[in-house]
Amino acid sequence: MKKFLIFVTRSPFDSLNGQTALSFCKAAIALGHEIEQVFFYQQGVQHANVDIQPTSGEKTMLSQWVAFSEQTKTSLNVCVTASIKRGVLSVEDATDIQSHSNVHDAFNPVGMADYFSVLNTRASSDVGSLVCMQF
Amino acid sequence: MPTLYTKSLNKNSMQYFLEYAGKKIETDSKGYLIDYLEWDKQLALVIAQQEAIELTSAHWDVVLFVRAFYEEYETSPAIRVLVKSLANKFGPEIGNSRHVQRLFPKGPAKQATKIAGLPKPAKCL
Amino acid sequence: MTKLLIISTQPPYVSSASQDALEAALAASNVGVEVTFVFSQQGLYQLLESQNSTYLQKRSIAKQIKALPLYDIEAIYYVKEDMTELMLSSHALTSTAKPIDTDVLQQLCAASNAILRF
Numbered sequence: 001m002k003k004f005l006i007f008v009t010r011s012p013f014d015s016l017n018g019q020t021a022l023s024f025c026k027a028a029i030a031l032g033h034e035i036e037q038v039f040f041y042q043q044g045v046q047h048a049n050v051d052i053q054p055t056s057g058e059k060t061m062l063s064q065w066v067a068f069s070e071q072t073k074t075s076l077n078v079c080v081t082a083s084i085k086r087g088v089l090s091v092e093d094a095t096d097i098q099s100h101s102n103v104h105d106a107f108n109p110v111g112m113a114d115y116f117s118v119l120n121t122r123a124s125s126d127v128g129s130l131v132c133m134q135f
Numbered sequence: 136m137p138t139l140y141t142k143s144l145n146k147n148s149m150q151y152f153l154e155y156a157g158k159k160i161e162t163d164s165k166g167y168l169i170d171y172l173e174w175d176k177q178l179a180l181v182i183a184q185q186e187a188i189e190l191t192s193a194h195w196d197v198v199l200f201v202r203a204f205y206e207e208y209e210t211s212p213a214i215r216v217l218v219k220s221l222a223n224k225f226g227p228e229i230g231n232s233r234h235v236q237r238l239f240p241k242g243p244a245k246q247a248t249k250i251a252g253l254p255k256p257a258k259c260l
Numbered sequence: 261m262t263k264l265l266i267i268s269t270q271p272p273y274v275s276s277a278s279q280d281a282l283e284a285a286l287a288a289s290n291v292g293v294e295v296t297f298v299f300s301q302q303g304l305y306q307l308l309e310s311q312n313s314t315y316l317q318k319r320s321i322a323k324q325i326k327a328l329p330l331y332d333i334e335a336i337y338y339v340k341e342d343m344t345e346l347m348l349s350s351h352a353l354t355s356t357a358k359p360i361d362t363d364v365l366q367q368l369c370a371a372s373n374a375i376l377r378f
Binding site for chain 1: 261262373
């Protein structure tokens with residue numbers, strides 16, 4: 001069994017990247033592997049943005065991630081530094097500028113260091129079983 | 136007496152200015168300068184006053200040091216790097232975290248860079 | 261110690277990729293990950309000493325690259341073959357990065373626990 005760290009870097013509408021990442025996660029779990037966490041960086045932070053309106057007749061990526069996270073209890077982590085620059089505001093960042101937060105509750109706003117700490121501790125404890133996948 | 140004065144662009148997006156000596160200097164919402172080249176020593180005194188810090192020569196050493204650091208690397212030093220680089224230049228008396236913490240009680244990296252007219256160091260560092 | 265390889269493949273300023281790669285490197289190094297930073301393909305343009313980003317109102321990528329060693333990132337390389345392909349001269353590039361061959365890059369990939377490509 002492998003543990004996967006998933007790294008998503010493109011936005012939901014402009015790229016198929018997130019859809020591919022989600023399909024990968026589902027397939028990996030179906031085969032008995034584990035998803036340690038999904039981390040959203042660069043334009044990937046837009047996956048957490050509740051203000052994005054769906055194209056009529058299509059399912060939003062956001063609703064798919066939320067359903068996936070509820071079913072599998074997988075952590076969805078979004079980089080705060082990458083987010084704020086792109087208008088995706090955590091409650092804390094929104095309060096700072098007296099604006100509204102638009103990060104979905106299912107996503108945890110974290111520092112990038114958080115992702116790398118997981119990599120550090122996991123990789124040193126069970127080398128070989130942790131795999132990082134960038135999408 | 137310096138005044139902090141803000142102008143609203145729309146309901147969520149504000150422009151912030153620091154006004155002193157007839158000049159209007161744009162800052163971000165936290166009071167960090169937008170353009171570090173608009174800084175001068177007079178302005179440092181104004182920002183320091185708002186931070187409730189009276190600048191001594193020990194403060195100036197650190198403020199001018201982070202400014203030189205930024206001019207060379209265009210990145211505001213995180214606390215660890217600040218302390219290490221200060222130690223390299225001035226020795227361990229000045230390059231230690233307790234010393235700079237005493238000078239800038241609300242966080243040396245944050246306050247020294249603000250007084251030096253530089254951007255805030257990245258959050259995750 | 262966990263080994264992370266970051267490969268930066270895009271030119272500076274035209275997109276946020278170069279800045280995002282640098283920020284990832286600093287964050288990783290800060291929590292004790294051993295970072296190797298490689299410039300490949302058009303990423304080599306980030307190393308040009310003569311770049312000036314004042315007009316673009318952007319912070320200089322070249323200057324930020326020079327700060328990497330202060331954050332304990334010493335392994336900084338560029339792919340020599342890509343330099344030739346882009347008709348760049350090693351004299352025009354910052355000495356913070358050292359040239360490596362493609363097969364060395366392959367070895368670095370094999371020796372890393374994780375790879376991020378920007």
